[in-house]
Amino acid sequence: MHVTLVHVWVLHEHVPDFLEATRLNHEASIQEAGNRRFDILQDAQVPDKFILYEAYDSPESAAAHKLTPHYLAWRERVAPMMARPREGQPCLGLYPAG
Amino acid sequence: MHVTLVHVWVLHEHVPDFLEATRLNHEASIQEAGNRRFDILQDAQVPDKFILYEAYDSPESAAAHKLTPHYLAWRERVAPMMARPREGQPCLGLYPAG
Numbered sequence: 001m002h003v004t005l006v007h008v009w010v011l012h013e014h015v016p017d018f019l020e021a022t023r024l025n026h027e028a029s030i031q032e033a034g035n036r037r038f039d040i041l042q043d044a045q046v047p048d049k050f051i052l053y054e055a056y057d058s059p060e061s062a063a064a065h066k067l068t069p070h071y072l073a074w075r076e077r078v079a080p081m082m083a084r085p086r087e088g089q090p091c092l093g094l095y096p097a098g
Numbered sequence: 099m100h101v102t103l104v105h106v107w108v109l110h111e112h113v114p115d116f117l118e119a120t121r122l123n124h125e126a127s128i129q130e131a132g133n134r135r136f137d138i139l140q141d142a143q144v145p146d147k148f149i150l151y152e153a154y155d156s157p158e159s160a161a162a163h164k165l166t167p168h169y170l171a172w173r174e175r176v177a178p179m180m181a182r183p184r185e186g187q188p189c190l191g192l193y194p195a196g
Binding site: 001003005019022023026027030037038039040041042043044045051053055089090091092093094095096 | 099101103117120121124125128135136137138139140141142143149151153187188189190191192193194
């Protein structure tokens with residue numbers, strides 16, 4: 001799996017809107033060809049910090065996500081909600097294999 | 099989902115052994131009642147750094163993992179392979195819901 005952990009810091013007052021926008025992105029993203037996971041995590045100790053756990057079966061599928069209407073809509077909607085720039089952490093998903 | 103991201107730094111010379119031990123732990127853990135994910139990630143930019151993405155449907159299922167023979171065997175086997183203490187990052191898995 002080709003994995004990106006996207007670290008997101010949200011301005012506190014925008015957390016409810018961020019969650020609504022991100023739920024929509026989740027629901028559409030898990031329908032994409034090649035998507036394996038699109039899990040939305042909230043840091044238990046830093047509740048305005050979120051992690052998007054995005055796993056695809058190939059680099060091409062992962063790249064295609066960034067061209068989807070739902071990703072582009074999410075990106076635009078959440079832009080004013082960010083407390084600082086998002087950070088993407090690329091990982092190789094070893095297991096499950098394939 | 100009740101999620102823990104376990105951050106693991108492995109001594110370089112032990113990486114192959116660590117991967118074998120961790121594969122066995124993965125294979126047994128995904129059979130546990132209540133397990134939702136037990137993904138093994140390698141940091142693409144720091145190849146001796148790994149993340150175990152462990153998701154369970156309840157705190158009880160997550161706690162039960164730490165009593166399993168495969169977890170206890172893994173913990174003992176990898177102890178001498180650690181470059182520094184592991185760090186567990188607790189998260190709330192918001193989506194997928196439930």
